[in-house]
Amino acid sequence: MRGPSLAVKGGILLAAVFVALKFVLPLLTAPLPMSLIYLYLFLTIIGIVVYGTLSGESTEALLGPIFRFLSGEGIGGAVKSARLAVLVLFPLLVGWQTYGGLAPNTQPPAESRTIHPAPPGEFVGLSNPLPNTPENVMMGTGLYAAYCLPCHGPKFNGNGAASDGFNPPPANFADPGTIAMLQESYLFWRIKKGGVGLSVEGHPWKSAMPRWEVELSDDQIWKIIMAEYAGAGQKPRTWE
Amino acid sequence: MEHIRNHRSVYAYAALFLVLVFAVAMPVGLAWAEDAPAGAATEYRDIPGMGSRNLIWIVAQQHLLLAGFVLGVPIFAWVCEIVGVRTGDQRYDKLAKEFTKLLTSSYATTALFGGILLFLLIGLYPKLMNYLSDVFFPSFLVYCALFLLETATLYLYWYGWDSMQGSKKGLHLFLGFLLNVFAFFIMIVPNSWATFQASPVVIAEGSMWARAWAATWNPTWWPVNIHRLIANVVLGGYICGAYAGLKYLMAQNAEERVHYDWMGYVGNFIGVFGLLPLPFAGYWLMREIYQYNQQMGITLMGGFLSWLFILQAMLIGILFVGSNYYFWLGIMHRIPGSEARYRRPILAMLVILLVCLGVWMTPHSLVASLEEARKMGGTHHPLLGVFGVMSAKMTVSNLMILVTFMSFIMYWRAGKEETARWAKVAKAGQGVLLGIAVVVVVVLGVWGYFVPAITRINYFSTTQVLVVLFVLLTVTPLTGLLMKSARTTTEMVWGVMPGRAGYVLVLNAVMVILLMTLMGYARSSSRVHWHVYGVMQDTSQYAYSPALGYAAAIMALNTFLFCLLVAFIFWVASMGGEKKGGPTDTAHTKAKDAASPAVGSAPAASTGHQ
Numbered sequence: 117m118r119g120p121s122l123a124v125k126g127g128i129l130l131a132a133v134f135v136a137l138k139f140v141l142p143l144l145t146a147p148l149p150m151s152l153i154y155l156y157l158f159l160t161i162i163g164i165v166v167y168g169t170l171s172g173e174s175t176e177a178l179l180g181p182i183f184r185f186l187s188g189e190g191i192g193g194a195v196k197s198a199r200l201a202v203l204v205l206f207p208l209l210v211g212w213q214t215y216g217g218l219a220p221n222t223q224p225p226a227e228s229r230t231i232h233p234a235p236p237g238e239f240v241g242l243s244n245p246l247p248n249t250p251e252n253v254m255m256g257t258g259l260y261a262a263y264c265l266p267c268h269g270p271k272f273n274g275n276g277a278a279s280d281g282f283n284p285p286p287a288n289f290a291d292p293g294t295i296a297m298l299q300e301s302y303l304f305w306r307i308k309k310g311g312v313g314l315s316v317e318g319h320p321w322k323s324a325m326p327r328w329e330v331e332l333s334d335d336q337i338w339k340i341i342m343a344e345y346a347g348a349g350q351k352p353r354t355w356e
Numbered sequence: 357m358e359h360i361r362n363h364r365s366v367y368a369y370a371a372l373f374l375v376l377v378f379a380v381a382m383p384v385g386l387a388w389a390e391d392a393p394a395g396a397a398t399e400y401r402d403i404p405g406m407g408s409r410n411l412i413w414i415v416a417q418q419h420l421l422l423a424g425f426v427l428g429v430p431i432f433a434w435v436c437e438i439v440g441v442r443t444g445d446q447r448y449d450k451l452a453k454e455f456t457k458l459l460t461s462s463y464a465t466t467a468l469f470g471g472i473l474l475f476l477l478i479g480l481y482p483k484l485m486n487y488l489s490d491v492f493f494p495s496f497l498v499y500c501a502l503f504l505l506e507t508a509t510l511y512l513y514w515y516g517w518d519s520m521q522g523s524k525k526g527l528h529l530f531l532g533f534l535l536n537v538f539a540f541f542i543m544i545v546p547n548s549w550a551t552f553q554a555s556p557v558v559i560a561e562g563s564m565w566a567r568a569w570a571a572t573w574n575p576t577w578w579p580v581n582i583h584r585l586i587a588n589v590v591l592g593g594y595i596c597g598a599y600a601g602l603k604y605l606m607a608q609n610a611e612e613r614v615h616y617d618w619m620g621y622v623g624n625f626i627g628v629f630g631l632l633p634l635p636f637a638g639y640w641l642m643r644e645i646y647q648y649n650q651q652m653g654i655t656l657m658g659g660f661l662s663w664l665f666i667l668q669a670m671l672i673g674i675l676f677v678g679s680n681y682y683f684w685l686g687i688m689h690r691i692p693g694s695e696a697r698y699r700r701p702i703l704a705m706l707v708i709l710l711v712c713l714g715v716w717m718t719p720h721s722l723v724a725s726l727e728e729a730r731k732m733g734g735t736h737h738p739l740l741g742v743f744g745v746m747s748a749k750m751t752v753s754n755l756m757i758l759v760t761f762m763s764f765i766m767y768w769r770a771g772k773e774e775t776a777r778w779a780k781v782a783k784a785g786q787g788v789l790l791g792i793a794v795v796v797v798v799v800l801g802v803w804g805y806f807v808p809a810i811t812r813i814n815y816f817s818t819t820q821v822l823v824v825l826f827v828l829l830t831v832t833p834l835t836g837l838l839m840k841s842a843r844t845t846t847e848m849v850w851g852v853m854p855g856r857a858g859y860v861l862v863l864n865a866v867m868v869i870l871l872m873t874l875m876g877y878a879r880s881s882s883r884v885h886w887h888v889y890g891v892m893q894d895t896s897q898y899a900y901s902p903a904l905g906y907a908a909a910i911m912a913l914n915t916f917l918f919c920l921l922v923a924f925i926f927w928v929a930s931m932g933g934e935k936k937g938g939p940t941d942t943a944h945t946k947a948k949d950a951a952s953p954a955v956g957s958a959p960a961a962s963t964g965h966q
Contacts, residue, residue: 145739146732149724152740156714162674163710166681167703169856171688171695226725229735232658234651237890241650274734283726285734292805293720293736293745297658299650317660351808 122177126164133160151226229284232298233318235305242301244338256343259336263328264344272348282324289348296350303341303352308334399483400896408480409898410910415476417873417914418921419469421591424584424872425922426466427539428592429459430510432626434532441525451619453517455596460514461929463507465921481896484887491558492549494568499545506538543588544581548572551580554879555648556888575648579641586637590630591872594865597623599926601861604853613851620853620861621686627864628679628760632828635672635753636821643813645882652889656882663904664878666719668871669749673713675867676756678860680709683763685857690848691771701766705759712752712759720744742805750817751801754824758793761828765835771846774838782838786831793827796820869918873911881907 137153168178184190185199246252260268267286269276274288289295295303305313311323328337345352402408433455440448478485489496513531520528548571555576559567600619607613646653655661684702687694721735721744729735742748774783797820804812883889885899893899902910 141739146737147728148737148740149722149728149732151723152718152737155717159710159714159717162677163706166677166684167706170684170699170702172854173695175854224726226723226728229721230658230660230662231721231735232654232662234654234659237651283730288734288736291736291741292747293741297745297809301650302654317655319660353809 122168122174123179123181126168126178129164130157130160133157149226229320229322230318232302233315235302236315239301239305241299242304244300244304244341246335246338246342248342252339253342253346256336256339256341257347259332259340260343260347263332264340267324268344272344284322289344289350292350295344295348296353298353300338300341300345300352303344304334304337307332307337307340397482397486401480401482402897403480407898408476408896412473412476412480413910414914414917415469415473417876418918419466419473420876421869421872421914421918422462422466422469422921423543424588424591425595426459426462427543428588428590429455429462429596430532430535430539431589432593432596433459434529434536436622437529437532441529447618451622454619456514456517457929458596458599458926460510461925462922463510465925467503481887484892487888487892488549488552491552491571492568494565495545495548495572499542502538502542502545506535506542509535509538540585543584544577545572547580547584548574548577550879551576553886553888554652554883555645556891558891576641576644579637579644583634583637583641586630586634587872590627590634591868593623593626593628593630594861594868595623595922597627597861598865599623601858603930604861605855605858610851617690617850617853617857620682620858624679624682624861624864625764627868628683628764631675631679632757632761633825635757636825639750639817639821649889652882655884656878660901660904661878661881663719664874666717667874667908668878669713669716671867671871671874672753673709673716673756675864675871676760677706677709677713678864678867680705680760680763682857682860682864683767685853685860687767687770689853689857690850691846692849693846694770698766698770705763708759709756712756715743715748715752716756718743745805747801747804747812747816750804750820751797754797754820755794757824758790758797758827761831762790765831768835768839769842771844771848772839772842773845774842776838776841779838782834786834789827789830793823796823866915866919869915870911873914877907877911 134153134157137148137156141148164178167174169175185195185202188196188199191199261270265276266278267276267282268274268289269279269286272289273291274286276286279286287294306325308327308329310325310327310329311321312327314321314323332340341352400408403411433452436448436452436455440446440452509531513528513535516528516531520531552571552574555574557570557574559570562570597620600616600623604613604616604620607616642653642657645656657665684698687698687702718740720741722732722737722741724732724735732738736744776782800816800820804816807816881901884901885894886892887894
């Protein structure tokens with residue numbers, strides 16, 4: 117194993133992962149938030165360190181060049197200038213990052229929103245009192261079209277005509293991580309009480325969901341729930 | 357130099373004095389206790405500044421961690437002793453004795469913290485303790501009796517070690533068995549009190565014993581019992597590993613290096629042995645919690661506590677990587693000439709582990725700035741959002757278990773050549789079995805996105821677990837049989853591990869402690885503003901869940917305090933050990949050349965170094 121190769125390979129791998137996540141992935145899908153990119157870079161560093169320090173020889177191949185570069189031992193010419201540049205630029209970079217993190221900014225801070233807070237006790241364990249018949253589903257679909265479709269969309273994927281106006285966007289029922297993970301009683305609570313009825317746990321209460329109990333009866337809400345599951349191709353969570 | 361040393365001593369005494377002043381002054385804080393109105397019973401008392409809840413949190417966590425260690429160590433100390441008797445190898449007996457030495461030195465401190473916790477609970481939360489005493493008084497008596505029996509058995513087991521050798525060894529093993537039986541019941545009785553608070557079963561009628569029994573047999577009691585039993589073995593194993601790691605780093609001669617290298621290996625092995633089934637037990641516990649109360653389940657897994665499970669993934673992931681890294685270091689350093697052969701499989705396993713860890717750590721809703729969230733169309737990423745749900749998490753955790761298991765098997769086989777005629781068939785069979793298991797786990801994981809949640813939970817996840825367990829339970833004995841007749845091609849050399857192996861052992865122990873503090877907070881916080889869920893509300897000024905950042909700071913403090921405590925206990929134990937005997941007896945010569953290794957299929961601590 118050649119001495120400096122492992123350190124260089126590790127550096128290249130780290131840079132490649134960063135470039136792939138930050139610049140290549142957005143060409144295929146939505147860009148990743150930096151919190152996730154940092155997480156994956158952290159794992160990459162762990163991988164490089166673990167693999168590079170398995171044996172004495174590989175440890176030297178990984179860390180030796182780094183230590184020699186930092187200590188300036190036995191280096192000269194262009195490498196010496198590069199070392200000087202790193203020693204000057206790195207603290208400046210850290211300072212710049214720190215300033216960027218602390219300076220007043222017009223952007224609100226990143227937040228961890230509780231998407232699925234626990235429902236109040238009176239909504240736990242309720243079951244749909246209406247039979248799941250084609251008629252009820254059809255009626256529910258009609259109600260969905262009238263009340264829910266503008267935001268949650270005709271395909272139940274949260275892509276309604278009005279969805280662009282909301283942050284966070286309306287829920288995508290076709291995503292297996294939304295209504296498929298929840299019992300019908302949970303949906304009943306969210307539809308009936310809306311964003312204003314979120315529990316304390318639902319911090320920071322970012323939901324534009326109307327409080328539909330004002331306009332819809334309980335039976336109508338249960339029918340809409342049936343229609344949502346049928347339309348999105350999902351099944352509610354049950355315990356039996 | 358003498359002058360500096362004197363100054364250091366002054367500082368040390370000053371620090372000790374301050375600690376003592378604090379310890380004495382702390383109870384004075386109780387003088388500021390909340391007074392009840394005339395004629396009414398006091399419901400709560402507080403400690404100004406620190407807060408009663410924080411004090412209970414810290415003391416209870418220290419007690420629980422110590423108890424976990426004290427109840428976990430006898431299990432594998434006893435198993436080591438049995439191995440020693442069956443194989444006739446005295447090293448295992450010595451190791452078991454050293455484990456028990458750590459146990460005896462921690463036992464009194466555990467009891468001490470239990471006593472402090474009890475007094476503080478009675479003083480600070482009299483309303484709750486009054487209620488719990490009404491429900492559980494019979495089991496308090498049972499607990500006292502068990503404690504007496506455990507203490508007496510431990511004394512006999514430890515002090516009778518040397519005198520019960522030879523023909524009396526059977527009696528000593530029986531004492532070890534009794535020790536574990538009492539320890540198990542000592543664990544499950546208080547578990548009933550804690551689980552009752554989370555999932556109470558209250559009956560108004562019946563005798564005192566009937567009410568206590570109904571409350572004891574609550575829905576989360578057995579899931580917690582099993583989870584804690586396994587977790588205690590993991591904690592005990594990794595802490596013994598860390599102890600060995602530190603001793604290895606401080607070793608003054610080859611003999612010590614050989615002994616503590618081997619002890620570190622055994623500690624890590626025990627930790628991994630427990631770690632592999634632990635996620636299954638945790639999954640069962642969460643399932644029972646969901647079934648008991650949907651609200652509590654959602655608060656834990658989908659609500660404000662769900663972020664703790666991302667932290668948990670990170671800690672477990674580091675633990676898996678750390679444990680594997682230690683195995684791999686063992687292959688590279690203890691088996692000369694193995695680097696070329698094992699580098700590629702190790703790289704493959706490392707990549708799988710890290711990819712799995714990446715999936716496990718990816719949250720369902722991502723932490724994103726407003727701009728990032730807009731670009732993603734919400735906090736769910738359209739592509740990586742699928743990693744956030746249980747189907748993905750279950751799949752990768754099972755794969756990580758399989759990889760770790762294969763690391764161990766690889767370590768076991770390294771430096772040996774199978775001689776059995778059926779070896780080729782057996783190895784091919786194991787490979788096929790592993791391949792099928794991986795395929796089944798992945799297919800069920802992907803399929804899990806397209807079936808109702810109940811199908812995934814009841815059938816798919818269970819099948820994934822059973823498949824992995826089947827691999828563990830078939831490949832292990834098969835490999836054992838193969839190794840029985842295997843020829844050693846390269847002798848294993850002990851005592852030549854690099855220093856980072858010792859640090860990894862310490863890191864693993866810290867990760868386990870952090871994990872226990874983290875999930876202790878999760879379990880306790882899932883009750884939200886209830887002392888006894890749905891039965892007795894918390895009406896104190898602390899009837900709110902602390903913010904996650906604040907909780908993380910207390911968890912870190914608890915981890916730090918426990919490490920200090922354990923270091924102190926082990927330091928005291930090692931002072932006794934140096935005088936009494938054991939592997940450090942011969943360390944008086946303090947030979948400086950600690951490099952000469954021991955060669956053999958296993959180390960011979962007393963005579964094996966070359």
